[in-house]
Amino acid sequence: MAEPFIHAENLAFTYKGSGGADDIPALNGITLDIQKGEFVAILGHNGSGKSTFAKLLNLILEPTGGTLSVAGFDLSKGDLSEDDLIALRRRVGMVFQNPDNQLVATIVEDDVAFGPENLGVPMPELRERVDEALAAVGMSEFSQREPHHLSGGQKQRVAIAGILAMKPECVVFDEATAMLDPVGRKEVLDTIRRLNREDGMTVIHITHYMNEAALADRIVVLNDGAILMQGTPDEVFSRRNELRAVGLEVPQCAELIHRLREAGIPVSGQSVSSLEGCAEQILKCFAKEGRDNG
Amino acid sequence: MKSIAFGQYYPADSPIHRMDPRAKVILTILYIVCTFLCKNVLAFAALLLSAILLDLLSKIPLRMILRSLRPLIVILTFTSLINVFMTKGEHLLTPNWQIPFWGGHIWHIQIYEEGLWNALFMILRIVVLLIGTSILLSYTTTPIALTDALERLMKPLKLIRVPVHDIAMMTTIALRFIPTLMEETQRIMNAQKARGADFTSGGLIRRAKSLLPVLIPLLVSAFNRAYELAAAMECRCYHGGKGKTKMKILHLRFGDVLAVLLVIAFGAGIVFLNRYGFYYTMK
Numbered sequence: 001m002a003e004p005f006i007h008a009e010n011l012a013f014t015y016k017g018s019g020g021a022d023d024i025p026a027l028n029g030i031t032l033d034i035q036k037g038e039f040v041a042i043l044g045h046n047g048s049g050k051s052t053f054a055k056l057l058n059l060i061l062e063p064t065g066g067t068l069s070v071a072g073f074d075l076s077k078g079d080l081s082e083d084d085l086i087a088l089r090r091r092v093g094m095v096f097q098n099p100d101n102q103l104v105a106t107i108v109e110d111d112v113a114f115g116p117e118n119l120g121v122p123m124p125e126l127r128e129r130v131d132e133a134l135a136a137v138g139m140s141e142f143s144q145r146e147p148h149h150l151s152g153g154q155k156q157r158v159a160i161a162g163i164l165a166m167k168p169e170c171v172v173f174d175e176a177t178a179m180l181d182p183v184g185r186k187e188v189l190d191t192i193r194r195l196n197r198e199d200g201m202t203v204i205h206i207t208h209y210m211n212e213a214a215l216a217d218r219i220v221v222l223n224d225g226a227i228l229m230q231g232t233p234d235e236v237f238s239r240r241n242e243l244r245a246v247g248l249e250v251p252q253c254a255e256l257i258h259r260l261r262e263a264g265i266p267v268s269g270q271s272v273s274s275l276e277g278c279a280e281q282i283l284k285c286f287a288k289e290g291r292d293n294g
Numbered sequence: 295m296k297s298i299a300f301g302q303y304y305p306a307d308s309p310i311h312r313m314d315p316r317a318k319v320i321l322t323i324l325y326i327v328c329t330f331l332c333k334n335v336l337a338f339a340a341l342l343l344s345a346i347l348l349d350l351l352s353k354i355p356l357r358m359i360l361r362s363l364r365p366l367i368v369i370l371t372f373t374s375l376i377n378v379f380m381t382k383g384e385h386l387l388t389p390n391w392q393i394p395f396w397g398g399h400i401w402h403i404q405i406y407e408e409g410l411w412n413a414l415f416m417i418l419r420i421v422v423l424l425i426g427t428s429i430l431l432s433y434t435t436t437p438i439a440l441t442d443a444l445e446r447l448m449k450p451l452k453l454i455r456v457p458v459h460d461i462a463m464m465t466t467i468a469l470r471f472i473p474t475l476m477e478e479t480q481r482i483m484n485a486q487k488a489r490g491a492d493f494t495s496g497g498l499i500r501r502a503k504s505l506l507p508v509l510i511p512l513l514v515s516a517f518n519r520a521y522e523l524a525a526a527m528e529c530r531c532y533h534g535g536k537g538k539t540k541m542k543i544l545h546l547r548f549g550d551v552l553a554v555l556l557v558i559a560f561g562a563g564i565v566f567l568n569r570y571g572f573y574y575t576m577k
Contacts, residue, residue, distance in 0.1 A: 060525050086531045094529040101522035106303065106437045106470050113541040115530040120537040127541060144305065148473040162530060 004033035005071060005170060005202055006057065012065030013052055026052040027225045029066070036169070039196040039203045041216035043236075045247050049225040050206045054174040057204070058092040059085060071169065090119055093163030097175040099155035100147075108150075108158050109134065109143040115166040133165035134158075136199075137191050153184025160191055170202035171195065177212060189215065210237075210251045214273040221248070233273030253278035260285075304433045308353040309549070311434045315443035317550035318430050324557045325426045328564055329419050334575045337567040338418050344560060345422045348429045359425055359433075370420060374413035383408030411574040437469035439542065445535075446544065459535030467523070471516075478515060482508050 011030040017023045027049045034040050044050040055061040056068060059075055067076045071091045073084060080088065093115075096102050105111035112130045121129060134140045137157040147155055156176060163171055173192060177185040193215060195201040205216060213219050213233065220230040223246045229236060236243070237254040244250075250258070254272040260282070261267055267285045271277030305311075310318075332338050349356055383406035391403040431440060445462035452458050483493065486507050493504050568575070 055525070058529060060528060082533065086533060089529055089531050094526075096522060096526055098519075098522060100474050101519045102526035104467060104470060104523070104527060106466075110436070110541070114527075114532075117539050117541060118531040118533065120539050122539055123541065123543065126539060130541065146303070146473075147470075148477070159526075166531065 003072075005036045005038075006032070006034040006204075007069045008032045008066065009068075010066035011053075011056065011063055011068050011076075013049075013056060013061060014064045025225060027056075029226055030222075032220060032227065032230075034202065034204065036202055037196075037200045039193075039205070039215070039217045041213035041219045041233075042204060042206045042222060043208065043210070043213045043219055043248065044222035044228075045208055047224075048222040050222050051174055052225075053222065054094065054172050054204070054206050057172055058089045058094055060094075086119070090115075090166050091168055092170045092172060093166060093168035094172045094174060095156070095159050095163055095176040097178050099152055099159050099179070102159045102162070103147045103155065106146055107143075108139065108145050108147060111147065111158060112143075112161045112165050115162055119166060129165045129167070130161075133161040136164055136195070137161045138187075151184060152180045153187040156180060156184065156188050157191055160188070164195075168201075170204065172204045172206070174206050175208070176205075177207060177209065185209075185212075208248075210249060214251055221246075234271055234277075237272045257281065303436050304354050304358070306353045306434075308351060308434065310348070310352040310429065313434075313553065314544055314546050314550045315435050315439040316447055316544060317546065317554055318435055319440070319443050319447055320554055321557050322427050322430045324554070324561060325430060326423060328557070328561045329423045329426065331561060331564045331568070332415070332419065332576075333568040334570070335573050336570055337564045338415055340560075340564060340567060341422050342418060345425045345429075348426060352429045352434055354429060354433050359428065362428060363421060363424060366420065366424065370417050373416050373420070377413035377416050378405055378409045379403075381406055381409035381412045408574060412576065415576055437466055441466045441469075442540070442542070442544065459538075463535075471519070474519075475512065475516065479508065479512055482511050 009031050011027060011032075012025070013027040015024040015026055030053065042050045042053060052061065056063055056075070057070055059080065062078055063076045067074070069075065071088060073080060073088050075088075103111045104114050109130055112133050113126060116126050116129050131140070131143075134143055137160050139154065139157050139161060142150065142154065142158070147158060150158065160171070160176075171192075173188075176192075177188050180188060189212060192203055192205060196203045203216075205212065207213055214237070216233065218230060219233055219236040221228040221236060221243070228246060229239060229242065237250045238258075240250045240254065240258045249255070251273065253275050257267050257272050257278055265285060267281050271281065313321075328344075329341060332341050349359060382404075385407035386404060387407055387410075388403050388405045391405075393401045393403065395401060435443075441462040444465070445458055448456065448458045448461075483491075487493070491504060491507060493501065493508075495501075496504070
């Protein structure tokens, strides 16, 4: 197998306490590989270290222990030159939670141009990149608008376009849907999925919404700064009791299957992460029951 | 809160919108000089006319501009009162207005014709100054274009180690966050009102004190925003002005040069008009 895009081994991070306060360990012994083109969801409740992990990936924070290599750069030695740092951040883009705090310009297209401008992309390529990025998130018609007149979901799509204009290989969404209403969340999620499916973008989606994690190829569950479990959505959601023990609820359909099994109804099969999969299993079960009873 | 007019870009397609922002910065400075050159009725009439002309050219609704002047009423009243009462001249309008105080003191109110003129001119000057600068800059120039222009115009200062790019970037961000922080202020005020805070009654000091529970959360949130914005900017490879390209390249056109020449001519015209003062000429 090719070298993973992200390779973490025993990765640790501790927030240094200031003014005599205790150090706060946020991550401890994370060992994880993420391949190019993967869609990985990182799940955990508040304080599980999931956002800290995201910030390590493009060196907003510097690891305090273990090794971490991203896109061929070794981030754990702390000796990255400024040029390398910029090259890293171009390849690994990040979208944050609050859309308001990521937009620097007062006109949508100017904001999208901010990243490539920093990279020194010359005209007319710069113009093309901005137009392409806005088209990719479906915001072309808003290019001349002011960000504060847009909805949360639209603002977040502009923020995504701002990252896409840098032509990254991987985008990290750090709770990018947490502050949005259901409509905005769907807009952003559709964009994320399309980027992954159609453009082969490596996507790391950090969230505490189970339904969103279910869309990923793989889920990594963090708890208290360590990996609690990982696997496909079906694998993770079938371990409902372990998730519950750390305060995470599985999606409603997975919960339903679980309860049916608890009640002694023999729902078989592994697909518990999607609505369709669950419905199919339950139907199969009823059909079988019907046959058995003659 | 989205109706805040002052210092906000008003999108429209007008000759002034299309002008090179560098030319607009220079025009604004020249126009400010013009407002201060005015000394008599004719000159001020020409100035007022030019402001109306500017507004028509810019296609910005006059109503919007007048609304943006509303917060100025206090300052305008204050300056005109000072001018009315403090200006000494030759034509006393109130020869016998006296207010007796206890203890035999008498306060003579002395209003001179010159004071009234001064007050009128002062109001005109401030109003036109504001209309002119807001039409030439804030309404018709996107803040990004404006800071871009300032960055270029101030480029020579780099030689004496003035961090021109950083100043321009800070200005852009400040402008970008004005509406965001306005909205936030309103939200915090509503939240405090819901907890029983009262912002409208009491004297000046009490009202100022009642704003404290608004200002503190606002300040805290502004710091949080700054921290997040800094991280987001780093993620987008911001590393100062070094090697940065621009999507919008500025081109100085013939019309821009013409506009600057016109305003210089206008200033000369005002100096000329100043010599033909009837009624009153400001000192």
